[in-house]
Amino acid sequence: MDFTLDPAWQRLLWMVGILALIFVVPVRLQPAQLKKLAFLLWAAGGLVLLSLGWGRLFTLQVSDSNLLWFYVAIALALGAAKGRFVLRKTSQRNLDRIHSMSEPQRPAQVYSLRSWIMIGLMLGISASLTLFNADPVIRGVVNLAVGVALLTSSLAYLKPSLAPN
Numbered sequence: 001m002d003f004t005l006d007p008a009w010q011r012l013l014w015m016v017g018i019l020a021l022i023f024v025v026p027v028r029l030q031p032a033q034l035k036k037l038a039f040l041l042w043a044a045g046g047l048v049l050l051s052l053g054w055g056r057l058f059t060l061q062v063s064d065s066n067l068l069w070f071y072v073a074i075a076l077a078l079g080a081a082k083g084r085f086v087l088r089k090t091s092q093r094n095l096d097r098i099h100s101m102s103e104p105q106r107p108a109q110v111y112s113l114r115s116w117i118m119i120g121l122m123l124g125i126s127a128s129l130t131l132f133n134a135d136p137v138i139r140g141v142v143n144l145a146v147g148v149a150l151l152t153s154s155l156a157y158l159k160p161s162l163a164p165n
Contacts, residue, residue: 006130012123012130022110023108029110041111050151053144054072056139060137075141079149084153091154094112126142
């Protein structure tokens, strides 16, 4: 009996495994390290989703390439707007929360409970699109848009470290 998981499910299992690892690692990180971890996780999630969305859209067999570029433009515009006007505020609140910490914290403290719930919801949406075999165009647009949103908002974590002292 051959048991192989669909690549989408493999990626989801990897993401859940990484998140689980963050919750069980018995180390403590300084606030500056938490800020770097927050950026890395947010940006890595964005890059993974961006590449999945891009790859999914550009492997489609479409008769009209203008339609494909329309899908890409919609995804980029939605993602950039969500990243700039919604998720950037989330990133800034998280930065402020981390900045207020004076003692080293466990890696799970990298995000607030509210942010962890949002991350879980995004993973759930991705899993449901896969589980219910959503149209590849929808999956591609959603992945590309969320990836761009995460990448755009992850820049908020870099802004303080790039500012002149």
